[in-house]
Every structure is written in structure tokens, then in C-alpha cells.
């Protein structure tokens with residue numbers, strides 16, 4: 001995993017000192033709230049409904065036990081004993097006091113963490129596949145490139161006042177777990193015929209009130225051009241992106257209004273000017289950064305391991321269900337990536353208590369080569385565990401209420417903070433997630449339904465990714481009441497699609513029944529249990545669901 | 554007149570006069586600031602002015618100035634709002650792509666926390682009217698992170714550490 005050198009350390013601690021000074025000037029009145037706002041946002045400090053919120057970056061979702069323990073300590077000391085893991089591989093603390101934030105940041109800096117550019121109209125925390133470096137299906141580990149982009153974009157002098165926020169995601173596998181096509185720039189690692197590494201580049205994806213799937217601008221961008229090409233995209237966007245209306249300011253709108261061919265030509269023209277200069281990535285430098293992400297020394301699989309594991313599964317049905325849902329294939333024999341669901345039935349998605357964070361830290365140290373990941377599904381992952389250790393890990397997780405065997409199932413819901421925390425919300429989202437989760441909790445039932453992604457946003461800004469939920473739920477307000485619109489067929493993988501609205505919305509009381517109607521309809525029409533919800537929806541379209549929900553196909 | 558032009562060596566008086574859009578090209582000597590739009594529409598109209606500077610507004614394309622750059626003593630880039638970052642790209646293009654060497658001045662909504670970024674994009678003069686910013690600059694209090702993670706337009710920066718893209722200010726031991 002990446003380690004700070006002296007330069008990084010000084011950089012982050014100077015940034016803390018700078019922010020401390022900005023807070024001081026805000027409190028003394030030298031800075032107005034309007035002037036302070038972009039400065040605090042650029043360091044992850046939001047003003048929410050009840051208090052300030054601090055969003056800390058977990059770059060490309062990777063952290064170690066020491067960092068996780070620090071997050072637990074911050075939760076305990078400055079918050080109410082818990083933190084909230086978000087869909088953007090960040091953690092949010094909902095109750096810090098503004099005057100404490102510099103101290104929190106100083107503590108985080110001790111463990112090589114920061115809140116730089118977790119918000120604001122700048123290049124945000126770069127995200128990546130949560131199984132990076134472990135997944136059996138990956139071309140190469142995306143994290144070295146995400147780290148290079150993180151560094152290059154930090155306090156970028158030209159791109160700190162963009163028209164709007166700018167999000168970059170990188171996936172190392174053809175099966176996209178990082179939702180790259182709904183980002184401003186999505187990068188997919190590929191190899192050309194000669195076996196050299198490069199990127200397929202997508203531009204102009206985004207959710208929010210105008211969801212758009214990114215367009216491909218390059219089939220193959222050589223590794224060495226990564227920064228030059230990114231700078232070219234950003235410069236074109238900074239100069240030509242709309243600034244007259246913040247709802248039309250994302251690069252997706254520029255793409256839409258300019259057209260793919262013209263925008264691509266603009267980017268390529270700018271790239272011609274920038275390339276073969278100081279931004280070329282020297283191979284040696286890429287190798288140096290990549291070395292930080294070298295796989296840990298995996299243990300050899302012992303002769304009896306596989307049998308012992310199979311026996312453990314046979315003798316403990318709960319463990320078997322857990323293994324079935326929460327383990328993902330690993331590149332090393334005898335290993336798996338283990339998902340720790342932060343969606344216990346009836347709880348707020350993504351929340352973890354300080355004690356739970358500490359347990360995860362312990363498990364990572366004992367069984368997981370000291371690595372933890374945060375997924376954009378708001379779960380935690382131990383990317384490298386021996387299958388033989390899974391029974392013991394499961395036992396310990398169960399003791400802490402963290403052994404929900406629901407990864408990828410209907411109760412593994414993504415939900416934004418909604419009305420419970422967010423000043424922009426038009427409806428509650430967490431309680432809706434909790435009620436859906438309770439409704440489908442009987443484990444047998446969710447198993448029977450199979451893969452199904454439910455995503456809930458409390459307003460049109462779509463922080464809960466509802467547009468790419470197989471079932472998406474959007475909370476809106478109508479005449480003082482909460483209403484929930486259902487979209488179907490969305491997907492955030494390599495076949496990214498924006499879900500379609502099925503019809504008029506449902507009340508807060510009616511939404512859970514409506515979801516159940518959709519699910520029952522699916523169960524009734526699927527060709528086999530292997531045909532998951534999305535596949536069935538793509539086969540039959542929305543007519544049967546409309547019929548079931550409204551009686552009007 | 555208030556001394557509100559801040560440069561490396563402190564504050565000085567702004568001795569440039571803005572030529573309003575409907576104002577005739579003056580015949581008397583003086584230092585005149587002309588909008589990019591007006592200048593580019595008829596560059597020959599300003600042939601007799603000894604000293605001329607250009608005012609670049611946020612939406613302007615600075616690359617159209619390329620053939621005329623040696624005529625300008627100064628280029629001023631306007632930030633109508635500090636949150637509008639187009640001026641940063643204009644500055645880098647002028648300095649790095651067009652190799653403009655004269656004074657590059659930031660005018661408009663120029664605030665303390667943006668000045669270090671502006672400098673890195675090639676600005677070397679700042680018109681500062683925000684009182685707390687003036688006070689801070691007078692006491693040499695520039696709230697900066699003096700380590701950079703990308704090459705930019707300031708000439709006095711040197712490669713730092715192992716990385717190809719890291720920089721630090723010349724003169725800062727590191």
C-alpha cells in the first residue's frame with residue numbers, strides 16, 4: 001500500500017496548517033462565509049442540517065488497520081461514536097465542531113490521511129475497484145494510477161475553481177466494479193496487442209438531476225500519457241464548461257451540448273500541445289509507485305485446506321450462506337476477498353461504530369495482510385484472506401453484528417443521508433432503506449431473490465446512485481409530503497444504464513409494498529433462479545412491472 | 554490614490570487607465586488598458602499608443618493575442634468572481650503556450666487564498682482591494698502550502714523529491 005515519503009508528509013501537514021489558518025480567519029471575521037465556503041469544501045467540511053460534517057478521503061478505498069483505528073478514535077473523540085462510509089470511498093463524521101476540525105486533520109495526518117478535495121468544485125477523491133490488487137479478473141491493479149492522479153490533482157493551481165465538481169474513477173478489470181461510466185472521467189485499464197498497459201477513456205458520465213452515461217473518447221491511451229491527457233480534458237472543461245447554471249455545469253452537459261466528436265477533437269487538440277512534455281509519466285516512476293502496491297506474500301495453500309473449508313461450510317449453514325454471498329474470487333489460490341456488510345438488517349446503510357471499526361482493524365491485522373477496503377456499495381472489504389480463516393473471521397464478525405450475509409442482495413442497499421442529515425433533502429432515505437431491509441430480511445427470501453441492487457436517494461442530486469440501481473428509489477416532495485419514484489433497470493457496471501421511471505410515485509407508507517410488488521413480479525416471470533432481476537428486466541421490459549404496480553400496462 | 558497593486562516587493566500604485574468601450578483612442582501619452590475584444594477587433598487602431606495593456610475577461614480566448622503579445626506591457630486577467638476559475642487557464646496558456654513574458658496581473662475578486670494558486674499559474678501582480686487580504690499581504694502572511702504536486706507556470710520552481718511531477722519553490726531547502 002502507498003506510504004507517504006517526506007514530501008507527502010510535509011505536504012499534508014502544511015495543508016493542515018493552511019486550513020487551521022483559514023478557520024482562524026473565518027472565526028475572526030476576515031473571511032465571510034461566502035469566501036470561506038469553497039475553502040472549507042475543498043477540505044471536506046460541509047454545513048449540514050444540524051452541524052458541520054467532515055468528509056475524509058480514503059483514496060481508492062484502501063486503508064490499513066492503523067488508519068482504521070484512527071478513524072475509530074476520531075469517531076469516539078469528536079463525533080458520537082460512529083462514522084458513515086459513503087459511496088465515494090470516503091468516511092463522513094456528522095458532528096464535529098468547526099474549531100476542532102484542524103485538530104482532527106492533524107491527527108489524521110499522523111496516519112497519512114487527509115480530507116483534501118473531498119468536496120468543492122475541484123478534482124475529487126479518485127476512486128477505484130474495491131477488489132483492486134486481489135480480483136481474479138483484473139488486467140492490472142488500478143491503484144497506482146489512482147494514486148498518481150491523486151497526487152497530480154492535489155491543490156492543482158489551475159483546476160481548483162472548476163465549473164463544478166470533477167470525479168475520476170479507475171477500474172483494472174473488464175467487469176467494472178467502480179462504476180466508471182457514471183464519472184466525469186472513467187478509466188479502464190487495458191492491454192494493447194503488444195501487451196502494453198493503457199486506458200480506455202470515458203468522459204462525461206454523471207448522475208444528479210441529469211443522469212448521463214459517459215462517452216468513450218479513447219480506446220487506448222498509453223500509460224505514459226495519463227497525466228497529459230487528463231490535463232487536456234480538464235483544461236477544455238475549465239475553459240468551456242458552463243458556469244451560468246450550476247445544474248448544467250458538469251462535464252456531462254458540455255459533452256451533451258458540444259457533441260462527442262467536437263469535444264473529442266477539442267481534447268485531442270489540447271493534448272497535442274501538452275503531450276511529450278513534463279507531464280509524461282516516466283516508466284521508472286510508474287514502477288516505483290506500483291511497487292508500493294505489490295501483492296502481500298500470500299501463503300501457500302496447504303494440502304487439506306480446501307477440504308477443511310468445505311467441511312466447515314457443511315457443518316454450519318449460516319457460514320455457508322455467508323461464504324456464498326460475501327466471498328469474491330481471488331487471484332491467489334486458497335484466498336478470497338471478504339465483504340463485511342455495513343447493512344445489518346434495519347440499520348442505517350454505511351454506518352459503523354468505533355468498536356466495529358476496531359474489530360475490522362484487528363481482523364485485517366490478524367488475517368488480512370493489514371489491508372482494508374471501502375467499497376462504493378458502502379461496505380468494507382478484507383481483500384486478502386485465506387479461505388481457511390473464513391470460519392474464524394465469520395465467528396468474530398458475528399459477535400459484533402457484522403456478519404450479515406447479504407452482499408449484492410436486496411438488503412445490501414445504498415442510501416444517501418437524506419432528510420436525517422442533509423440540508424438539501426426532500427425526503428427521508430435511511431428509514432426507507434431500513435424498512436425495505438426488514439421486509440426482506442428472512443435470509444431464505446433474499447437468497448431466493450438473488451442479485452438485486454436497490455439504491456435510494458433523498459433528492460434529485462442522486463447521491464444514493466438511484467439511477468443505476470436495478471431498483472432505484474428517488475424521494476421527492478409533493479405538497480409537503482414525501483413521495484418515492486421507482487426506476488427500474490439501472491446498472492453501474494460495464495453495461496451501464498440509467499434506470500427508467502415506471503410511473504407515478506408512492507407514499508412513504510406505500511413504497512415498501514411497491515418494491516415488494518416489483519420483486520414478486522420478477523420472481524413470477526424469471527426463467528430460472530439463474531436469471532437475475534436485471535437480466536429478466538432486460539428481457540421483458542417494464543410492462544409486467546407497470547401492470548403489477550398500476551394495473552395499466 | 555490607493556496603492557493596491559501587490560507584487561513580490563510590496564504594494565504600488567496602479568497607473569493604468571481603463572479605456573471604456575465607448576471612449577475614443579486617446580492621443581495624449583499615458584498607459585491604457587484595452588479589452589481583448591476591442592483590441593482584437595481593430596489592433597491597428599492602437600498603433601500609436603506607446604504603452605498598452607490588455608484586459609482579459611473570463612470567457613475570452615487568450616490564444617487570439619498570440620501575434621500581438623510583444624506590443625503589451627501588461628496583461629490583466631479579470632476574475633469577476635473568485636469562484637470562476639477560467640482565468641487560471643488563461644494565465645497558463647499565456648505564459649506557457651504563448652510564452653508571454655510581460656507583467657501578468659490578476660484583477661477583480663482577488664483574495665488571499667487564491668493568490669498562491671494564481672502565482673503558480675504565472676501571475677506576478679495582483680490588484681487587491683479586499684482589506685483583510687491587503688493586511689495579510691502587508692505582514693507577509695501568505696497562507697500557502699509551499700510544496701507542489703504538479704508542474705505549472707512559475708519559473709522559480711524546481712523538481713522535488715523522487716517524483717517527476719513534484720515541485721518546490723527555489724530557495725526553499727528541501
Ligand code: HEM
Pocket residue numbers: 046048085086087088092164182183205206207208209246247250415416417421422423424461462463464465
Ligand atoms: C449530506 C450532505 C451532502 C450534500 C449536501 C450533497 C450534495 C450533492 C449534490 C448537490 C450533488 C449533485 C451534484 C451535481 O449534480 O452536480 C451530489 C451528487 C452526489 N453525491 Fe452528494 N451530497 C451529500 C452527501 C453525499 C454522501 C453521503 C454521498 C455518498 C454516500 C454522496 C455522494 C454523491 C454522489 C455519488 C453524487 C453523484 C455524482 C454525480 O452526479 O455523478 N453525497 N451531492
Ligand code: SF4
Pocket residue numbers: 416417418419422423424425426457458459460461462463464
Ligand atoms: S441525494 Fe439529496 S438528500 Fe441525498 S445526500 Fe444527496 S443532496 Fe442530500
